[in-house]
Structures are given as C-alpha cells and as structure tokens.
Amino acid sequence: MSEGMTAKADFTAFEVEAIGESGGHCECCGNESRRVWGMVHQAGGPSVAAYWMHWTVGHLSEPGANLDVVLGKWGDGTDPSDRFGVALVHRQLEDGTPSLMVVDAADRFADIELAATSLARRDVMGTPLAEQLFSIVDTIYRQDRRFF
Ligand SMILES: [Zn+2]
Known part of the structure; x- marks a missing residue:
C-alpha cells in the first residue's frame, strides 16, 4: 500500500461554494433585499452544511x-x-462591528426541505455542535464575498 493511499484528507479546512442568489424588496419599507445561498465542504471531502443569508438594505x-x-x-x-x-x-452594531447570535429556529426552516428538524438556541449553545457551527460560519464569512 502506498503512502498516498493512507494519507488522510485535511478535515480542518472548509471550502465555500456559492450556489445562487435572488433579490427582492422588504415588505415593511420597500428597500432592496437580497438572499444568497451556498454549500460548505470539507476541503477534499464531503459536504458539511448548506446556508442562506437574507438581508435588507x-x-x-x-x-x-x-x-x-x-x-x-x-x-x-x-x-x-x-x-x-x-x-x-x-447585526451590525453602532460602532460597525458585526454581532452574530444563535436564535430559536422556530419557523425559519418552514420553506427549507433539506432539514427535518430545526433547533432552538438552547439545543446549540454550550454543546460540541456550537463549536462546529461557528467554525463553519467563520468560513462562510471569510469566503463568501457576497455578504455586505
Ligand atoms: Zn423594511
């Protein structure tokens, strides 16, 4: 067996794949709104997440x-x-720094058929899942240039 066949893929790195985007207008103020989505893969390995970002100017x-x-x-x-x-x-705070918070998913996944369950904030925070989630989210912010 060659060395190459036993070498393990690097599972510490993630790669973002931008898949699609759409635009619209906010129902409350008519401002332009934007939705972008993509997938996160382990470098040289399987997919780990799909994501959607939606915001209004x-x-x-x-x-x-x-x-x-x-x-x-x-x-x-x-x-x-x-x-x-x-x-x-x-959220963009007044001093310009971004803040990111896990919230109860509630009805946010009603239109998303990829997941059978959605989690509440208490299901995520303080669990090993939170660590995985934030390293994936960090990758999305660093690699998906369509955000803000
Ligand atoms: Zn609005």
Whole structure:
C-alpha cells in the first residue's frame, strides 16, 4: 500500500461554494433585499452544511440579517432526517462591528426541505455542535464575498 493511499484528507479546512442568489424588496419599507445561498465542504471531502443569508438594505442593525444553516450528513443515502437547521441573526452594531447570535429556529426552516428538524438556541449553545457551527460560519464569512 502506498503512502498516498493512507494519507488522510485535511478535515480542518472548509471550502465555500456559492450556489445562487435572488433579490427582492422588504415588505415593511420597500428597500432592496437580497438572499444568497451556498454549500460548505470539507476541503477534499464531503459536504458539511448548506446556508442562506437574507438581508435588507437599511435593516442591518435592526432587525438584522438572517443566516440559516443546515448541518448534518449529506450525499447518497441521506435524507432530511439526517440534517437539522440552526438559525442565526447577524447585526451590525453602532460602532460597525458585526454581532452574530444563535436564535430559536422556530419557523425559519418552514420553506427549507433539506432539514427535518430545526433547533432552538438552547439545543446549540454550550454543546460540541456550537463549536462546529461557528467554525463553519467563520468560513462562510471569510469566503463568501457576497455578504455586505
Ligand atoms: Zn423594511
């Protein structure tokens, strides 16, 4: 057996794949709104997440932008019961720094058929899942240039 066949892929790095985007107008003020989505893969490995970011110009501080992330198993032989949704809110604070918070997913995944379950904030915070989630989200922010 050659060295190459036993070498392990680097699972510490993630790659973002931008997939689609759409535009619209906010129902409350008519401002332009934007929705972008994509997938996160382990470098040289399987997919780990799908995500959607939705925001409206002028609403970045309040109510903020929605970041929906679906985590779990992907690919052949998997179905929505292998995955779950986590909802985050991105806010631009007055001093310009971004803040990101996990919120109860509630109805945020009603239109997203990729995940059978969605999690509440208490299901995520303080668990190993939170660590995985934030390293994935960090990758999305660093690699998806369509955000803000
Ligand atoms: Zn509005």
